[in-house]
Amino acid sequence: MFDIGKETFTNFRDNYWNPPTLFWAIFIFSWIVFIWDTYIGWRQFRIVLNTTKLPVELSGIMDRETFLNARAYSIDRTKFTLFYHAWSQTFSSVILLCDLMPLLWDVSATLMEPFGLDKSYEITRTLVFVNVGALISKVIDLPWSYYSNFVIQEKHGFNRQTRSFFAKDQVKKFFVSQAITCIILPAIIWIIQKGDDYFFLYLWGFCSLIVFLMMTIYPDFIAPLFDKYVPLPEGSLREKITTMAQGLKFPLTQVYIVEGSKRSSHSNAYLYGFYKNKRIVLFDTLMENPPKMSDSGDESSLDKDNASDGEKSNQQDAAVIAGETSDVTAAENEALTEETDKDTKEKKKKGCNDDEILAVLGHELGHWKLNHVVINLIIAEVQMLFTFMIFGFLYKDPVIYQAFGFNDQPILIGLLVITQYIFAPYNEIVGFLMTCLTRHHEFGADNFAKKMNRASDLRSALIKLGNDNLEFPVYDWLYSATNLSHPPLLERLKALGKID
Incomplete structure (x- = not known):
């Protein structure tokens, strides 16, 4: 039996494991995934376009105005996503077909020459390759990011960034990201270069340490660089x-x-x-x-104790204004008060009250109590170990590099090709399974909050947050199953029930 299996593997390798076959298999699969994702996105887009009236099951959850705003927001976002994915897939295809990765690798060596650095210094050359590539990618993606924020998000009232804030934020993100990369990447390459046959274990241990370190320091030292x-x-x-x-x-x-x-x-x-x-x-x-x-x-x-205090203050301010202005009539005073009340109610629309915030935190604490974070970490660690094991088995094979136009065998290119391209079918399957698991965890965390007697407040919070974020509540079943890690609002409300 083992001889038959070995012979089958040998025949496959001899007949199919060659640069042209590997390249076209990867290229075609990437387009299959793109077409599938586009089809699913189009299904959801048609649902949004065709749902022009507020469904009966949403009565009492969303008013007509919010529904129409959510629909318009969803249409704009879906159009943008479909166009962006089409552009991204086309650009990625050009990179592969025109051998732009090996070209950039050669350019990296050229950029090292004025500094007296030999191109055989793989770590240095890799850092030049990564930083130049990241800069090009940032410049190309910048118009898309700008349009998303200052056209789509601005149009629907979500963008709060000024253009100067956006520019500074993009610069900070780029430099912080590249600084972290320039610290971690040389260590990864060094471990692979110097490690023995079991280097994948050392690499796994190092990357696991980095994951836990980043989870520890990011909220305290990195996140405050961007937000207060x-x-x-x-x-x-x-x-x-x-x-x-x-x-x-x-x-x-x-x-x-x-x-x-x-x-x-x-x-x-x-x-x-x-x-x-x-x-x-x-x-x-x-x-x-x-x-x-x-x-x-x-x-x-x-004063966090009573939400009505702010409303009373606004009404008092309106009364003072009315009293101090001698030519304001009683009717105008009443109209001013009504307008103030209306403005106050409008301000009160967004956000949750204390009990609703506690219900949301009850949900988050449910994730902790039910060990969802630990489960996800264990799965991520097992996946990372498996990926590095397969990488260790494949990365010295010249076919992997020749398929993408490389004459030498840079470790970084081996990592990219194996983890992103060769692993693409595996990544698609695991991604779907993780979406299913996350949805299961979300229902579990909701149920935990329900057991804390906070179902009513969580229900109210979910409705408010859905309305505040203009979440369109009607989904195509296939789109929901494959793209939504968090279950749709109506499914969560149904699971919670109407009362504790």
């Missing part, structure tokens, strides 16, 4: 969060607010940290009455 983080002020919300954490034995050390409103009006909340050093982060856009953050980063006082 301040502790949640003392008050009833902080006390309730602390009490909830203590009740679940969650080792909470700090609650932060991130000033996401300078970037976007989309909202979020998450937990991070290891062992007994856990933190909670709330986006200010998640909160109905977020504390104001001064330029110096100091916290301003905020």
